[in-house]
Structures are given as C-alpha cells and as structure tokens.
Amino acid sequence: MYSLLLAIIYIAFISLGLPDSLIGAGWPVMHTALGVPIAAAGLITMLIAGGTIVSSILSDRLTHRFGAGLVTAVSVLTTAVALLGFSLAGQFWQLCLWAIPYGMGAGAVDAALNNYVALHYAARHMSWLHSFWGVGAAISPYIMSFALSSGQGWTGGYRIVGLLQVGLAAVLLVTLPLWRQGKQPTPVAAAEPVQPATAPLHLAQIIRITGVPFVLTAFFVYSAVEQTAGIWASSYLVQSRGVAVDTAASFASFFYLGITGGRFLSGFIADRLGDQRLIRWGAILALAGIALIVLPLPTPLALAGLIIAGLGCAPIFPAIIHATPTNFGANRSQAIIGVQMAAAYLGTVFMPPLFGWLAGRVSMALFPLYLFFFAIVLLAVTERLNQVLDREKSRFE
Structure with a gap:
C-alpha cells in the first residue's frame, strides 16, 4: 500500500x-x-x-x-x-x-x-x-x-x-x-506543545504563530530569486555580458536544470543532513553562484555561476516544506503550508516584474545584485527562524 x-x-x-x-x-x-x-x-x-x-x-x-x-x-x-x-x-x-x-x-x-x-x-x-x-x-x-x-x-x-x-x-x-491505509508515519516534533486542531486556522491566527513571519518571508524571497533568475538571466547575459543569444538561452535553462538535478541529488543526503542544514548550505551555495555573476570575472565564470546558483536553490523549497510539521506541529502544518505556498506565489508574481521595471529605469546590470540581495535575506531569515524555534523549544524542555 x-x-x-x-x-x-x-x-x-x-x-x-x-x-x-x-x-x-x-x-x-x-x-x-x-x-x-x-x-x-x-x-x-x-x-x-x-x-x-x-x-x-x-x-x-x-x-x-x-x-x-x-x-x-x-x-x-x-x-x-x-x-x-x-x-x-x-x-x-x-x-x-x-x-x-x-x-x-x-x-x-x-x-x-x-x-x-x-x-x-x-x-x-x-x-x-x-x-x-x-x-x-x-x-x-x-x-x-x-x-x-x-x-x-x-x-x-x-x-x-x-x-x-x-x-x-x-x-x-x-x-x-x-x-x-498507505501512510508511512514520520514522527514530527512540534516546536511547542499544542493541542490537536479542531477547526481550520484563520490567516490572522497563522501569522501570529511564533516563527511563521520568518518562514513566509523565506518563501517570498526564495521565489524572488528563482523566478527572477529564470526569467531574466538570458536577457542579462545578452545585454550586459555580450553573450550570444543562443548561448545565453542555453545557460539560462541550465539554471533550472541545476534546480531539478540538484533536488534529485539532494534526496540522497537529505535524511542524513536534515532539513535545517540543507536549507543553510543550499542558501550559501546559491550565494556563491550569484557572487560569480556579480564579480567582474570572465564570462565563463558567470555562466557557471548560474548553474551553481540553481544547485544551491535546489534543496531549499522542499526542505522548508518538509520541516514545517517539525517546526510548527503536525496539527498546524496544513494551514501553514497553505500560506507558505501563497507567499511563494506572491514572490513569483511580483518580484520578476519589479526587476524588469528597475532594469528599464536603471540598467540590466542590476540583475546579479538584485538576486544577491534576496539571497542574503533568505539566508538571514532562515537562520533567524532556527534561532526563534530553538528558543521556543527550550522553553518547554
């Protein structure tokens, strides 16, 4: 089953x-x-x-x-x-x-x-x-x-x-x-003792749960990085780096290939590393890839940076979702995951067009700096989330 x-x-x-x-x-x-x-x-x-x-x-x-x-x-x-x-x-x-x-x-x-x-x-x-x-x-x-x-x-x-x-x-x-009948129960440890939910949670209740604003911010900025990179990487390579159109298109697609392949590879180490370390090292790797694009390095390194950034992004989204029952309790995870998805879609809808507006007003050269800013915020809020949840957990031990 x-x-x-x-x-x-x-x-x-x-x-x-x-x-x-x-x-x-x-x-x-x-x-x-x-x-x-x-x-x-x-x-x-x-x-x-x-x-x-x-x-x-x-x-x-x-x-x-x-x-x-x-x-x-x-x-x-x-x-x-x-x-x-x-x-x-x-x-x-x-x-x-x-x-x-x-x-x-x-x-x-x-x-x-x-x-x-x-x-x-x-x-x-x-x-x-x-x-x-x-x-x-x-x-x-x-x-x-x-x-x-x-x-x-x-x-x-x-x-x-x-x-x-x-x-x-x-x-x-x-x-x-x-x-x-076909479930394989996975033990989850709530960040704080909670009673089984008898009714769905309202949005205002969800946002007041300790740590939820941080995780929602994480989903929003992660989507800003992924979607902006996917949509605008090719244009940046052509306009700011002088890369041929066909080469730029190929390497822009390699960003998504890095995400898909990275998620497959991270599955082999996910249970051993745990969600928290997967998120941390994924964000650091994504920042390293983006840094190769930001710095005035030869163009081949910028192209490699896109692939590395994709590999870094790979485990972040699934690991944050998988950690939700452990972080907030199995009885509240459906409500929180639903709002997490909404935060991710908000980042998807608004952040790539915002960059397009900025690129038109200022320069397409802002692309790597835009990604770097949101990647830094991602690492900061996920680390802050860990601190908040650890403090909450220690209160009940």
Whole structure:
C-alpha cells in the first residue's frame, strides 16, 4: 500500500509541473491566433497566480473537511477541466476565464500534497518529488511542440495535457482508500506543545504563530530569486555580458536544470543532513553562484555561476516544506503550508516584474545584485527562524 501510494504521489507531482510551461511554450503562436499583444500573457499568469494564492490559503479548511486524498483528486480534476477549456477557447477573454479555476485547482493540490508528504514521508522523498515536478515542467514544451508540428495547433497541446490530467484524477479517485491505509508515519516534533486542531486556522491566527513571519518571508524571497533568475538571466547575459543569444538561452535553462538535478541529488543526503542544514548550505551555495555573476570575472565564470546558483536553490523549497510539521506541529502544518505556498506565489508574481521595471529605469546590470540581495535575506531569515524555534523549544524542555 505504502509503495503504491508513493508511486501515485510521484506521478501527481509530474502532473503538477506539466501545465506550468505550456503557456510559455505555446504563447508565440497563441497570441497571434488570438489577436492580442505578446504582453497579454502577463494577465493570464496573474489570474492563475491569484487563483492559486486564494486556494492555497483555503487548503487547510478544505483538507480538514474532505481529506488530502479527495482534495488532491478534485483539484487535479479542476485543473484538467480548465486545461480542456483552454483547448476550446477561441478568444482571449475565454482563456482569462479558464485561468481562474486552473489556478484554484493548482493551489489546492500543491498545498495538500506537500503537507501530506511532509507528514508521512522522509525528507529524501520531498526532494525527489520536487525534482519530478521539474520533469513535468520540462516535458510540457515537448508536448506543445508535438501538437504544433503535427497540425493540432496550440489547442492540441492543452488538450493532450488536459486528458492526461483527467486520467490522473480518475486514478486518484479510485485509489482514495490508499490515502488512509498507505501512510508511512514520520514522527514530527512540534516546536511547542499544542493541542490537536479542531477547526481550520484563520490567516490572522497563522501569522501570529511564533516563527511563521520568518518562514513566509523565506518563501517570498526564495521565489524572488528563482523566478527572477529564470526569467531574466538570458536577457542579462545578452545585454550586459555580450553573450550570444543562443548561448545565453542555453545557460539560462541550465539554471533550472541545476534546480531539478540538484533536488534529485539532494534526496540522497537529505535524511542524513536534515532539513535545517540543507536549507543553510543550499542558501550559501546559491550565494556563491550569484557572487560569480556579480564579480567582474570572465564570462565563463558567470555562466557557471548560474548553474551553481540553481544547485544551491535546489534543496531549499522542499526542505522548508518538509520541516514545517517539525517546526510548527503536525496539527498546524496544513494551514501553514497553505500560506507558505501563497507567499511563494506572491514572490513569483511580483518580484520578476519589479526587476524588469528597475532594469528599464536603471540598467540590466542590476540583475546579479538584485538576486544577491534576496539571497542574503533568505539566508538571514532562515537562520533567524532556527534561532526563534530553538528558543521556543527550550522553553518547554
């Protein structure tokens, strides 16, 4: 039972990544077909992110009432229906309409799955599962490319992924009993003794929990680093370093390759090092990589810095999530992970555009300094979180 459920969860994480790259891969064709400017993609992604933030915050209430298995299954089905809606859309406003349920489904399943794994599985599985998300994100551009080259158009790409999601939702619904029988309990130690939660926590209650503001800041700034690097690295290399366009594009993609590969590799050492040290050394490695870009070193070192920064970023996100039940208590982890996801999406939505605005007003050369600032904040707040939680723990010993 345990192994079968774990396999299903791995497949679910691949499916989480599948839709995320579709709009980027298909937009050059989509915006022409729909008769909208290329910048209109920003409205769709913001609507998706808005729905994701709302459902992440509501995930605690949903999971309390329906359980992680049912929430995951229905959320995947919701994203599947939305993706199929994308495939039928003939006008831009229809894409905007379908973006809302897509975001709602994605946020709920993300928070529910992450909490379930944090509660019931070892740290290595959290690293590997997030690596599998990267596999899904890497596959979807190839699906879109196949649809375009085979004459199915961009709608065919969304149709294929939507049908794959329908299949996964069916599997999840059929295997719902496994979510109760297939667990491998993982002992978690709360930072302070708490009574079992009898009702979902409200946002104001969550923020008042000791240490939560630090962990939310960590998720926000981590997303600022990852997303800004992923979106603007190529432009920086071309405009500020004089790198050829094709070389810049390759090394920008190597940043994400570093994250995906790094998460796979960190899974082998996650249980031995523990979440706290994974976060610390990941942040330090990311800073070292960014420093190679900041310093006036030869361009090859700046290119290598992107890969090193990706490797450093790799364990941070999954390790912070996996540590949540230990840091704050298993009975509050779903509520806190939901808000953590919302903080991460806020960083994703607002920080890359902010850099774009700064680059236009000042210079693209600010790119590595922007990353370095947020990476420093990440290391500072995670270390401060450890101090606060250790002090709280010592009060009850």
